[in-house]
Amino acid sequence: MVYTEIMERKTAGFREIEHTADWELHVWAPDMVTLLEMAAQGMYELSHTHLSDAQQVDRSITIPFTDRETLLVDFLSELLFYAEDENLAFDDFQLKFDGTELKAQISGASIANQAKEIKAVTYHRMAVCEIENGLEVNIVFDV
Numbered sequence: 001m002v003y004t005e006i007m008e009r010k011t012a013g014f015r016e017i018e019h020t021a022d023w024e025l026h027v028w029a030p031d032m033v034t035l036l037e038m039a040a041q042g043m044y045e046l047s048h049t050h051l052s053d054a055q056q057v058d059r060s061i062t063i064p065f066t067d068r069e070t071l072l073v074d075f076l077s078e079l080l081f082y083a084e085d086e087n088l089a090f091d092d093f094q095l096k097f098d099g100t101e102l103k104a105q106i107s108g109a110s111i112a113n114q115a116k117e118i119k120a121v122t123y124h125r126m127a128v129c130e131i132e133n134g135l136e137v138n139i140v141f142d143v
Contacts, residue, residue: 011133014042023118023141030134032068033095036075036102039139040093043076046141048115049089051108057088061104068128071102072137076121079106087111118143 012029025042029035059082063074082088090108097103120142128137 012038014038014045016042016046017138022122022124023143025139025141026136027139028131028134028136032071032128032135033097035128035135035137036072036095036097037093039072039076039137040079040090043079043118043121043139043141044089044091047118048113049083050112050114051089051091052110052112054109056107056109058105058107059088059090061102061106063102063104065097065100065102068135069123069126069137071097072128072139073121073123073126075102075104076139080118080121083111083114083117089114116143 012034014025014027017024017026023046025046027035027039027042029038061078063071065071087110088108089111090106092107094105118141122140122142124140125138128135
């Protein structure tokens with residue numbers, strides 16, 4: 001099975017899953033911080049988001065922890081907010097998670113082009129699960 005081979009070769013990553021109306025992404029990583037970063041990179045990859053060569057911009061995000069699924073949705077939703085409100089996307093993530101909150105220092109640039117806009121991150125069938133090598137989750141995006 002291709003999925004198993006991918007999991008054995010890479011300790012963190014993402015791949016698109018066929019979905020009837022929306023977009024779905026399978027993400028895996030050794031820890032929560034890497035899972036968040038892989039989810040962000042996967043989200044940008046799904047929408048074919050490309051950054052401009054404009055000057056780097058930095059943003060800080062703090063998200064209180066209630067549960068892993070809410071943290072994931074809130075983090076990705078913040079990134080979508082910056083895309084919609086400021087036309088920004090990010091490719092550098094400095095994330096710190098202490099079990100009570102996520103502190104993120106993110107850097108990126110204005111969006112040069114994007115094939116399709118993601119409207120929202122959903123909780124549809126979302127469950128961050130522990131696996132032998134860390135964590136995995138499926139994320140459904142409303143497009």
